[in-house]
Each structure stands twice: as structure tokens, then as C-alpha cells.
Amino acid sequence: xxxxxxxxxxxxxxxxxxxxxxxxxxxxxxxxxxxxxxxxxxxxxxxxxxxxxxxxxxxxxxxxxxxxxxxxxxxxxxxxxxxxxxxxxxxxxxxxxxxxxxxxxxxxxxxxxxxxxxxxxxxxxxxxxxxxxxxxxxxxxxxxxxxxxxxxxxxxxxxxxxxxxxxxxxxxxxxxxxxxxxxxxxxxxxxxxxxxxxxxxxxxxxxxxxxxxxxxxxxxxxxxxxxxxxxxxxxxxxxxxxxxxxxxxxxxxxxxxxxxxxxxxxxxxxxxxxxxxxxxxxxxxxxxxxxxxxxxxxxxxxxxxxxxxxxxxxxxxxxxxxxxxxxxxxxxxxxxxxxxxxxxxxxxxxxxxxxxxxxxxxxxxxxxxxxxxxxxxxxxxxx
Numbered sequence: 001x002x003x004x005x006x007x008x009x010x011x012x013x014x015x016x017x018x019x020x021x022x023x024x025x026x027x028x029x030x031x032x033x034x035x036x037x038x039x040x041x042x043x044x045x046x047x048x049x050x051x052x053x054x055x056x057x058x059x060x061x062x063x064x065x066x067x068x069x070x071x072x073x074x075x076x077x078x079x080x081x082x083x084x085x086x087x088x089x090x091x092x093x094x095x096x097x098x099x100x101x102x103x104x105x106x107x108x109x110x111x112x113x114x115x116x117x118x119x120x121x122x123x124x125x126x127x128x129x130x131x132x133x134x135x136x137x138x139x140x141x142x143x144x145x146x147x148x149x150x151x152x153x154x155x156x157x158x159x160x161x162x163x164x165x166x167x168x169x170x171x172x173x174x175x176x177x178x179x180x181x182x183x184x185x186x187x188x189x190x191x192x193x194x195x196x197x198x199x200x201x202x203x204x205x206x207x208x209x210x211x212x213x214x215x216x217x218x219x220x221x222x223x224x225x226x227x228x229x230x231x232x233x234x235x236x237x238x239x240x241x242x243x244x245x246x247x248x249x250x251x252x253x254x255x256x257x258x259x260x261x262x263x264x265x266x267x268x269x270x271x272x273x274x275x276x277x278x279x280x281x282x283x284x285x286x287x288x289x290x291x292x293x294x295x296x297x298x299x300x301x302x303x304x305x306x307x308x309x310x311x312x313x314x315x316x317x318x319x320x321x322x323x324x325x326x327x328x329x330x331x332x333x334x335x336x337x338x339x340x341x342x343x344x345x346x347x348x349x350x351x352x353x354x355x356x357x358x359x360x361x362x363x364x365x366x367x368x369x370x371x372x373x374x375x376x377x378x379x380x381x382x383x
Contacts, residue, residue, distance in 0.1 A: 045343070045346060045347055046343075047079055047080050047343075048080045048081060048328075048339075048342060048343060048346065049080055049081050049082030049083075049119075050082075051343060051346035051347050052082065052308060052309070052346055053082060054346075055301060055346060055349060055350055055352075056352055056353040057300070057301070057306070057307060057308040057309075057353065058082050058083040058120065058164075058307065058308035058309075059080070059081060059082060059083065059308060059309055059310075059342075059346070060081050060082065060083025060084055060085060060119075060120075060122065060308060060309070060310035060311070061077065061080075061081045061083075061084060061085070061310060061311050061312075061313065061314050062084075062085045062086070062087045062124075062279070062310065062311070062312045062313055062383070063077065063084045063085065063086060063087065063110055063113075063314075064087045064088070064089075064318070065086070065089050065106045065109050065110050067318065068109070068113060072315075072332075072333045073314055073315070073318070073333075075333070076314050076315070076329060076333055077314060078117050081119065082118065082119050082120065083119060083120050083121070083122060083164065083308060083310060084110060084113075084114050084119050084120075084121055084122070085121070085122040085123075085124045085278070085310055086106075086107055086110050086121075086123075086124055087124075087313075087383065088131070089106035089107045089109075089110055090107045090110075090123055090124055090125070090155070090159075091124070091125060091128065091131045092126075092127070092128065092131060092132050092133055092136075092151060093131045093132060093133045093134075094106065094107070094131075095107060095151075095155050096133055096151055096154070096155075097133050098133070098135060099133075099135050099147065100150070100154075102154060102155070102158070104158055107159070111159070111162050115162075120164040121159075121162060121163055121164060122163070122164055122165050122166075122167070122276075122278070122310065123155075123156075123159060123163040123165070123166040123167065123208070124166075124167045124170070124213070124278075124383075125166075125167035125168075125169070125170035125213060126151070126152045126155060126156065126166060126167065126168050126169070126197065126201060127148060127151070127152065127168065127169050127170065127186060127197050128169075128170035128171060129171065129172070129182060129184035129185065129186055130171075132185075136185070140185065140188065140189075141188070141189060142189070144185060144186070144188075144189050145189035145190060145193065145196075148186060148189065148193070148197070149196060149197065149200045152168070152197050152200040152201050152204065153200050153201075153203070153204045154204075156200075156201050156204035156205040156208070157204040157205065159205065160204065160205040160207070160208075161205070161207060163205065163208045164208065164209065165208060165209035165210070165211050165243070165244055165276065165307075166201055166205070166208050166209070166210055166211060167211050167212075167213035167246055167278065168197050168198050168201045168210050168211060168212065169194050169197055169198070169212055169213070170213045170214070171213070171214050171215065172184070172186070172187070172194055172212075172214070173214055173217075173224050173227050173228055174224070174227075175216060175224065176223070176224075177222075177223045177224075178223055178227075179223040179224060179226050179227030179230070180227060181227075194212070194231070195235065195240050198210055198235070198240055198241050198242055199240070199241060201241075202241040209243040209244050209274065209307075210241055210242055210243045210244070211242075211243065211244040211245060211246045211274075211276060211278075212228065212231070212232065212242060212244075212245050212246065213245075213246035213248065213278055213279075214228055214246070214247075214248065215248035215249075215250055215279070216255065217247055217248075217264070218247055218249055218251075218255075218257075218258055218261050218264060219258040219260060219261070219264065220258075220260045220263045220264040220267060221260065225264060228245065229267065229268060229271075232245060232268065232271050232273060233271055236271050236272050236273065242273060243273060243274060244273050244274040244275065244276055244307070245268050245273055245274075245275050245276070246275075246276045246277075246278035246279075247264070247265070247275065247276070247277050247278060248278055248279035248280075248312075248383070249261075249277050249278075249279065249280045249281075249296065250279060250280075250281055250312070250321075251280075251281070251282045251283065251292060252282075252283040252284075252321075252324060252326075253283065253284075256292075257282065257292040257295060257296060261295070261296065261299050262299040262302055262303065265299060265300065265303045265306055266302075266303050269303050269304070269305035269306070273305070274305045274306070274307050275300075275303060275305055275306050275307070276306070276307050276308060276309075276310070277296065277300055277306070277308070277309040277310065278310050279310065279311075279312040279383055280296060280309055280310065280311045280312060281311060281312045281313065281319060281321060281324075281326035281327055282296075282326055282338070283321060283324030283325070283326045284324070284325070284326070285325055285336075286337055287337060289325075289326075289336075289337070289338050290336075290337040290338045290340065290341035291341065293328070293338040293341050293342050293345075294341035294342065294344065294345045296309070297309065297341075297342050297345035297346060298345050298348070298350070300350075301345065301346070301348075301349070301350025301351065302350055302351055303351065304351045304352065304353050304354050305353065305354065307353070311327055311328060312326075312327075312383060313327050314327065314328075314329055314333075315327060315329045315330065315331050315332075315333055316329070316330055316331050317331035320383060328342060
């Protein structure tokens with residue numbers, strides 16, 4: 001679902017601020033204290049970023065650097081969001097087009113825009129089985145592993161201190177109902193490749209949150225969700241440096257918002273990791289779409305360790321799924337019912353984020369029964 005369609009997540013064609021929000025965002029720790037004090041009262045926030053910041057969270061969007069010359073696009077970006085994710089500019093094919101020859105021009109441009117406008121940046125994505133540069137096709141085994149870890153080290157080092165959280169590994173689990181890893185060229189470098197990638201990322205940028213990111217992991221009963229959960233539980237038990245799990249949450253009629261979504265977020269958070277909604281888009285229109293957007297927002301706010309929400313694009317016409325009109329603004333940049341539903345949910349408040357990480361609770365002794373995932377996968381590949 002990533003870049004392939006220019007979705008921007010981790011696919012090949014792509015399938016993560018209001019200026020008025022800057023003051024609230026920069027307040028840092030003070031925001032958390034203020035949130036606790038006003039948790040029971042309505043927020044005065046009038047933009048997505050400002051309202052999220054008042055709840056100690058962020059509200060972000062995926063950004064395509066080539067659209068920064070579009071005044072309508074940039075106007076909404078700067079007004080509404082306080083976190084940005086590069087759609088494709090930080091992926092392997094973009095940053096290392098030739099082996100050990102790095103190009104950070106477009107990624108740096110996005111970071112500069114974010115810094116100039118008081119926004120933070122989610123890095124997406126260091127490793128993914130799609131959108132790899134062509135030269136990786138001639139490598140396998142230890143040679144590919146060496147190149148893979150060098151890529152993680154070089155890119156994370158370049159952006160050290162500038163990234164809030166990295167999607168270190170993107171979409172490494174199979175879409176079937178066995179909860180197993182995807183049999184990619186990366187998986188063939190060794191069963192511990194994901195762990196090795198996280199350790200390399202931590203060494204390169206100790207200050208960034210390190211996330212695992214995937215799609216079709218929203219429903220707690222699905223085998224893919226359980227596969228990721230078991231990996232995270234194992235990593236936490238062995239001290240592998242994983243800080244967060246990203247849920248892409250690309251919802252449509254074939255894969256709708258699940259009623260147990262909040263349960264999924266809560267159960268992952270109970271492992272001692274943060275959870276982030278990283279690529280949200282919901283196909284549809286009108287009140288039905290608005291209801292789903294409001295539900296997702298409330299679910300995040302109900303989980304103390306849900307850091308924030310990133311929508312995968314700004315206007316419907318910017319989306320990798322444009323025909324499904326899945327975003328908060330229409331093609332002309334007008335706010336949709338879904339926008340109002342999200343803003344209202346943010347202003348209702350929620351559970352304040354912890355000032356320190358809560359102790360890890362004991363995970364379930366057994367995974368819930370596995371149900372069959374949707375008969376149709378989300379369009380193409382997730383970003």
C-alpha cells in the first residue's frame with residue numbers, strides 16, 4: 001500500500017501544526033500538566049494539531065515534498081498539523097539510489113519545512129520489502145544483510161536528533177492467516193534481521209522512538225495482529241530496543257474499522273510500547289465516514305500510550321486512494337464532516353499520556369482465537 005500508489009507508507013508507489021498549534025506543541029511537558037488539569041473540560045482547540053497537543057498528543061499527515069509549491073496544500077499543512085511523515089522521500093530507493101551513495105535532498109527539504117513551522121517528523125521507512133533500489137536485486141544473504149544494516153545506520157545517523165520516531169521496519173508480516181513473517185529478500189538474510197535493524201537504529205539515533213509499522217493489524221482477533229504482538233512481546237522480554245508499534249489503519253468496505261480496535265491498541269500498549277496510528281485513511285463519505293474517524297480518534301485518546309494520529313495525506317485528491325475520498329479535506333481543501341468529527345473528538349479529551357512509562361503488564365497467557373482475515377486485502381500494498 002505504499003509508494004506503489006504513492007500512498008507514502010511503505011509501498012513502492014506509496015501503498016506520516018497548525019501554526020496556531022506551535023505554542024501548544026512547544027510547551028512540551030507543560031502540555032501534559034495542563035492536559036491533566038483540564039481533562040474533564042472541553043478544549044479550546046480550533047485546529048487538529050492544537051487540539052491534539054492539548055491532549056498531550058500529535059496530529060500529523062503524510063507529505064509529498066513536490067506538493068510544497070501548492071499554496072492550498074501548504075496552507076492546510078501549516079495550519080492543521082504538528083507532525084509530518086515523508087510519503088516516499090526517506091525510503092531506501094530515494095535515499096540510497098546507488099550503493100553507499102546517499103541522497104537526502106528531498107528528505108532534508110521536508111525536515112527543514114517542519115522545523116521552520118514548529119512540526120516534528122516521523123521517519124518512514126528504513127527497511128521495507130518494496131521500494132528498494134534496483135541494486136539490491138543483485139544481493140542476497142550476508143551481502144544484502146550488510147547493505148541493509150549499513151543503510152539503517154547511515155540514514156538514521158544523518159537524521160539523528162531530527163526524527164521523533166522511525167518506522168524501522170515496515171510490513172514484515174504475511175497477509176495470510178498464519179501470523180508468520182513475509183518471505184521477503186530481507187527475511188532471507190536471517191530470522192533475526194528485524195532485531196538487528198532495531199539495534200542498528202538505536203545505535204545510530206538513541207533519541208528517536210523506534211517503531212514496527214504494518215497494515216491489517218487493527219483487529220485483535222486476526223492472526224497477523226497476533227504474529228506482530230508475539231514478536232513485540234518477545235523483543236520486550238529480551239531487551240530488543242523497540243519503543244512503539246505503528247498501525248497503518250487503511251479502512252475501507254473490505255477491511256472496515258473493527259469494533260475491537262481500542263482493545264488492540266490497549267493490548268500492545270500493555271507490553272510496554274507506545275502505539276501510533278501512522279497512516280490513517282477511511283474510504284467513504286458523509287456521516288458514516290465521520291463516525292469511523294471519530295471512533296478511531298477516541299480510541300487513541302482512551303489509550304494513555306497512544307502518542308498520536310497521522311492521516312495519509314491532506315486532501316482527497318492527494319490520497320493514494322483518491323477515488324475512495326478517504327481524507328479529512330476534499331479536493332478543493334474544504335473541511336469535510338470527518339474533519340469536524342475528529343476535531344470534536346479531540347476536544348472531548350481523553351486519558352492523559354503517562355509522564356513516565358507505565359510498568360509492563362503481563363500479556364495474555366494465550367492469544368485470542370484467530371479469525372480469518374478479510375477475504376480481500378487492502379488495495380495493492382500499504383504505504
